[in-house]
Amino acid sequence: MARRFEYDRMTAVEFRERLEGLRMSWMTFARLFGHSPVKTELWHLGKEDIPIGVHVTLALMERCPDGKRIANEAAAEVLRADNAAPELGLYPYRGRPIGDEPF
Numbered sequence: 866m867a868r869r870f871e872y873d874r875m876t877a878v879e880f881r882e883r884l885e886g887l888r889m890s891w892m893t894f895a896r897l898f899g900h901s902p903v904k905t906e907l908w909h910l911g912k913e914d915i916p917i918g919v920h921v922t923l924a925l926m927e928r929c930p931d932g933k934r935i936a937n938e939a940a941a942e943v944l945r946a947d948n949a950a951p952e953l954g955l956y957p958y959r960g961r962p963i964g965d966e967p968f
Contacts, residue, residue: 875920877911883923887933893964897940898922937963 875883884891895905907913926932941958950957 872917874917875915877909877915880908880915880919880923883927887923887926889933890964893962896963897936899940 880891884894889897891905891909892902894900895902904913908915908919922936926936929935937958940963941956941960944958944963945955947953947957
């Protein structure tokens with residue numbers, strides 16, 4: 866059975882530019898949306914196709930007032946622990962940025 870839809874794929878350059886426009890690193894994007902840092906870096910470097918959902922996610926953050934803050938808050942609600950910083954305890958990012966950049 867053929868795929869129903871054909872999509873334009875985002876390029877690595879587009880991915881980098883859109884993240885830059887949001888003042889967000891690829892690592893923060895990975896953390897915020899639960900993507901593998903390894904896979905996200907491959908998208909960033911142009912070594913793997915970028916899933917369609919990434920375009921949708923970026924568009925929502927770009928087009929919605931406070932989209933980046935809302936995404937951070939939603940992720941923080943379910944991000945139970947940071948294994949790289951266990952000293953932060955349970956739900957360590959409620960009320961603060963998950964990545965290195967402010968909302």
